[in-house]
């Protein structure tokens with residue numbers, strides 16, 4: 001039987017990953033973080049010292065050479081490059097700086113999508129978060145959610161996550177950085193960030209974390225995807 005797919009898409013810092021993880025835990029599914037795989041590929045390109053602008057076939061070749069892949073772990077999948085890649089390496093500044101450019105390359109997206117589709121087959125269900133999960137990677141997902149939040153709400157969450165001060169100047173800078181990433185992700189030619197026509201939009205600006213998780217679980221129950229549904 002093909003696995004159940006719950007797709008959660010949305011802009012940077014909309015809370016996709018933490019929400020997807022909690023929803024997956026409640027449903028007894030695994031969490032699959034597609035952004036982490038783009039980061040793994042970017043790490044391989046950075047480690048290999050590839051020149052910019054990045055050349056797609058070279059990036060894919062380095063991902064293969066470093067053995068970038070996803071491996072099942074308790075409740076989710078970890079990125080490996082021969083060996084497990086620590087989260088801190090995936091989120092290092094050098095990776096964050098280049099990942100949007102690498103994620104805009106069509107050949108890289110094909111490579112990543114193939115890995116995501118293959119990985120999703122492991123287990124009875126996955127909650128996948130990203131930018132194009134409901135629109136491109138899993139167009140037949142049983143539930144698609146598009147998470148949004150105001151730029152200020154997202155910037156505030158990002159600063160708190162990093163343990164930084166949420167003063168007006170920091171907030172302004174973070175809001176600008178997020179707007180630049182939103183623009184890069186939404187305006188690229190290949191698989192831009194869009195809300196799939198059949199995705200349920202959920203604005204989380206005024207919701208607590210528990211509330212946003214509950215809303216998605218409610219949608220899953222409505223569709224008969226939860227065992228108690």
Ligand code: DC
Nearest residue numbers: 034035036038099100103130131132
């Ligand atoms: O969610 P994140 O910040 O870890 O994502 C890293 C980058 O990868 C970000 O620039 C958007 C891109 N990405 C993408 O283009 N498509 C996805 N499905 C997931 C992430």
